[in-house]
Amino acid sequence: MNTRTDRRIRIGAGIIAALLALGFLLGGILVLLVATDQAPDVVALLGDPYVRSILGFTLTQAGLSTLFSVILAIPLALALHRARFPGKRPILRLFLLPQALPVLVGALAVITIWGRNGIVSDALAFLGLPRLEVYGLSGILIAHVFFNMPLAARLFVAALDRIPAERWKLSGQLALPPLTVLATVEWPALRTALPGAAALVFMLCVTSFTIVLVLGGGPAATTLEVAVYQALRYDFDPGRAIGLSAIQIVLTALVLLSTFLLGRDPAGGFGTGAAARRFDAQSPVRAGFDGLVVLCGTLFVASPFAAILVSGLAADLYRLAGDAAVLEAALTSLCVAGAAASLSVVLSALVLMAIEALRFGDRKGPVRRSLRIGLETATSLVLVVSPVIVGAGWFLLLRNVTDVLAAAPYVVVATNAVMAMPFIVRIVGPALSEASDETGRLAESLGLAGLARLAFVDWPAMRRPLALAFAFALALSFGDLGAIALFGSNDFVTLPYLLLQRMGSYRSADAAGLALILALITIVLMGFVERGFAGRREAGT
Template identity: 80%
Template sequence: MTTRTDRRIRIGLGIAAALLALGFLIGGVAALSTVGGAVPDLAALLHDPYIRAILGFTLLQAGLSTALSIILAIPFSLALHRSRISGKRLIMRLFLLPQALPVLVGALAVITIWGQNGLVSRGLAALGLPRLDVYGLTGILIAHVFFNMPLAARLVVAGLDRVPAESWKLAGQLALSPLAVFRLIEWPALRRVLPGAAALIFMLCITSFTIVLVLGGGPAATTLEIAVYQALRYDFDPGRAIGLSVIQIALTTLVLIAALRLGRDPMGGFGFGAKARRFDSPSPTRAALDGLIVVIGTLFVASPFVAILVSGLAADLARLVTEVAVRRAALTSLAVSLAAATLSLVVSILVLMAIEALRPAGRDSAGRRATRIGLETATSLVLVVSPVIIGAGWFLLLRQVTNVLAAAPYVVVAINAVMAMPFIVRIVGPALAEAQTHNGRLAESLGLTGLARLAFVDFPAMRQPLALAFAFAAALSFGDLGAIALFGSNDFSTLPYLLLQRMGSYRTADAAGLALILGAITVALMATVERGFTGSRERTA
């Protein structure tokens, strides 16, 4: 096989994989507007006071959640980057876990810490202050900040790590003041990262489902995502669901376009972060303040994990693990997550290899550049459509042609696989690009093509990021509730779905035990990442 033929095969397979993923997304959205002849009346929806209230609350909670996450992440990231405390890498790994923690488990942990009977409320009551009510906007904001502040912090730290080492050294030689360092070095780095981070968090909060479902507390705290779910699951009003879906897709699309116009990839810089050496002037006061900020931020992120452990151990775990329903749900969750992670990994790698094959060795043609940009954009467009909307479309379509319950496992696997693609692409992509930059021409001069090139050039470079990507995708799928919410039944139940049922029937002890099981499996999946990184230098993804 010639090098040109190998490149064409890579490009063809990558385009086919991207079209397959986009076709699944578009098929779900199109089914909402074609099945059953339901035509949404967008004008009537937008003039409906209740829908306008839902739209307003959706934008309010997403905007406040984004602002709080960014505002809190900036001082924490700067303090962590400046400080010389040990365990900085351990903190960065801790801040990776909220993105992989099942959202339902995180919501339950927020109730344990911040609820009316939680630790914070008991402390406030001891001081004679009123207890907190986490059901409503307050709880939604706390949960969103718990999940998204660590993400913003990781992106900011990654941006600071990309500052040239010479800049930090020159700042130390000139003995620049902290204000001058911030103005000349830190703020330009933040300015490049914050628009993309804010856009990503805003999209995640607009399409947030599980947090609002658990902590919403009623009609006054309902988002478009929940309204779509209610319109299909309880009211079975496809026309209303379609209209609400169109409004939500339009909102998220506008946010994505705004992020791309700012010139920043909203998923860029997702990784462990590289080590940067700074030469700031010693200041005991500032060091103490930085240490305090780091401790408070770390405790905020770590406390829900401690709450999960304590409340879970208080449950009857021995009985839970022997229940047939729990074991069946655990096996179903494991099968779905492994299948979804494998499928997502294969499709994402094909797209990435096509992107690298389209990168110019010399002069870049307009057609190749447009195709490459199209493939890169396709992986971000997945963020525009939520799993609830995709599931709703395929739910309506499949019920016309087959038994929905029989097809449910395949649809849930496909949805989870597609939704994990943006993360896999951003984790593995930089490693593959680096391999092509360093070894691409050598591989072509040696005539390495096909499986030989994959084995000797691509796979060694991707091996460690692949471990992270696979574990991350499996953890996301394992704890997902958005896809299973529409397709779940007594015959097809995952651990998150079973946990939601136990919470709905006020079996709080069982819910705490199931949350611990879910969290433990997630940590076990992420622990495989640590083994994959053992003995190797860390890589910024």
Template identity: 50%
Template sequence: MYTTSERRAITGAGGFTLAFIVLFAGLATGVLLLHAQDGAGGTLFDAYLFRITRFTLLQAGVSTLLSVVLAIPVARALARRRAFTGRSWIIRLSALPLGLPALVAALGIVEVWGRRGVINELLAAMGLANPVSVYGLAGILIAHVFFNLPLAVRLLLAGLERIPAEYWLTSANLGMRSGAVFRLIEWPVIRGLLPGVAGLVFMLCATSFTIVLTLGGGPAATTIEVAIYQALRFDFDPPRAVILSALQILLTGTLLLVLRLLGTPAEEAPTTGRTIRRFDGARERLTDALVIGAFVAFTAAPLLAVVASGLAADLPRLAVDPLLHRALITSLLISLASATLCLVIAIPTVAIGPASENRPETPLRLLAGGLHAASSLILLVPPVVVATGWFLMLRGLGGTARFAPFVIVVINALMALPFVVRVLAPAYRTHVARTGRLSVSLGVTAWHRIRWIDLPALRRPLMTAFAFAMALSLGDLSAVAIFGADGIVTLPWLLFSRMGSYRTADAAGVALLLGIVCLLLTLPSTASEKTTSKHDA
């Protein structure tokens, strides 16, 4: 599949990429360990650390339970109703929270669930005096379910739609009712998917930063990542930040280990490949319609609220605001640079896999395994932890403001890397399997192979990965929050500062702009997806 010179080039690029990732994260971790020596008076098990760890696990556990339990009836209803008008748009709608910046979603949730939101207005009209509080644990749970319920629905729906058509034909011939269909056909599939889906959602909730920072409402609702930010920006207590970072790495490492142990390959039943046609669910039409309607209303309401509040803002004044211009330009430059760097890192990471197959050389296999692990390193060491290490290092060198943009670019690139690799790897593996031997036999190698064979075939997944990496970088607040006081103003940081100063009208206008830009980047890829695709990342 590769010539010797191509394999050497891929190996060299892979080695350089692995060294870069390990060095960047290793320097941050080393600085944290050095500063930990100054915090000898601290302890990893004092009451404060125990409290925030307990709250981190509590909110992640409850968020996961709500997301997964609510996703089961929604996925079943969508799987049963395969032909109604608008089904494809509902599935696309479920992808929008994945590409929406957390701050934009938080503002929409406040508009819907806040003290003056739609829900509390309805409750007041019904004579209920106690409004729903969107700040604290309740707001965090609502926001996490908003983001993770659609994710869980898509993953469970993909599994249900892989059930062979012969199962449904047999169930109809046997006259099985809905309960028997769920117990004997659907539940075994859902049960096999639940550990992975629940583990993924729990991981996302446990490492949530922006949602908790925005909707936490005070010290009683603080997670480990938010406590790291507070220790640096408010208390300026580096030893405490180091201890919290170590605790966060320990927590994420344990979660990743559990995810790896729970992950089981999907069992594919034999099938002739006939078109799926379900004969069950005739009695559940009304129930399915109510479930799908409630899901659409819950998912779409914050999005519509952001649009409505954004259009009601003083957009002409915001349009000439120089600070908004500066934030937009900074965000676009950082996101373009980080997306480009992410692709530069991802391509050798993806290419090293096929290059190491059927090769007896141990170093090449070790390099492939190392790159695969390094591509997910940011899941083990979250962005706020890496940013903390580099902040302490640059502060010691006296160049925080000067070098912060470059650090933010790299952190955002590494943050998007696991997702980009999962977009590119299947497409690249399939492409190499189809064209690799023929390219070598025809002598189309090196740059000619890239130009005439690889790029035309991989243009679409490359563009999708690039747009997704840009959207993730545009909406990220974690790295910028650590360096934000040093003159770096991005759209998420501007939105966060406007919300913090109760300038809600300006915040709504900024949120509308940020949401439109991110959705323009992610919508083309979601629109071209099949309904059984995506987000294992």
């Protein structure tokens, strides 16, 4: 096989993978339209005062969540990048966990810390101040900042890591003061990542489901995503659900389009936390301020994990661990997560290798450029589609073909796999792109193709980030509640769904214990899988 044939195979496989993902998403919506024969009346929905209030609250909470997450992430990212202490890498690892933590568990932890009977409220009451009210907009904002501020901080740290070493050397040789370094070196890098990070956080907050479902506190704090779920689960009004979803898709697509027009990747790159070598002068005052910022940020992110641990240990963990329902739900979650993560990694890797093949094609023209942009866009468009709508469409189709209960796990696996793709692409993509820039031309000149190129060029570059990506996708799927909330039943129960059931029956002690079990399994899975893929030596660095 020559390099040209290899490149064509990669491009074709990537296009097929992207079409499968988009076909699953768009096909679910189309199936729902055809199966129910109910076209959405978007104009009528926009004329409904209640829908307008939902739209207004969706925009308000997403805008404020994005603003607070980004504003807090910028000084935290700067402080982390400047910091020179051994614990920097574990902190960056900690900042990855909120996105992988089951959202339901995170919401319970936020209630434990910030709720009316939480730790912060107790401290305020001790000082004679009023207690906090976590249900409603305030609780949603706190939870969104907890989940998205560390994500934005990692994106900004990755942007700072991409600053050429020559700039740091020059700033050190010129002995530039800290403010000058910020203005001439750090801020330009942050500014390039700012639109993409803000757009990603905004889209995640617009499509937020579990947080709003748990912390919304009533109709006044309902988002479009929750309204879609209510229209399908309780009213079974597919026309209204699709109409609300269409409004949400247009809304998030406009944000995505504006990001592309700005010339920025809407999801950026996560990076793996590699230490960057800086040569700028140290300042004791700045070092002290940076240390305080890192400490506050770490405490904010770590406190919910501590709350999960404390409240979970107070439950009867021994009884829960031996409960047949818990064991069966855990096994179901592991099977679903493993299948979804494997499928997602395969599809994402095919798309990424196609993108790199298009970048280094021997005939770079408008068609190849359009294909590359199309593949890059396809992995981001996943973020604008409601998984509830997608799952409902395929569920209705499979109901006419096979046993509906037997089809539910396949729908959940496929939905979780596609929804994890944007994150996998953003974890693995930068490493593969860097490897292609460094060795791509040499590999083509040597005639490396097929399995030889994969073994000597692609796999060494992807191995470590792919381990992180697989672990991340596994954790996302293991703790997902979006798809299972619609299709869960007595015969198909995952741990998050069982936790939701125990919360609904006011068994708070069991819920706390299950939250701890769910969080521990998630963290262990991430560490075990990443170490197994990346190797003991690499995972421990």
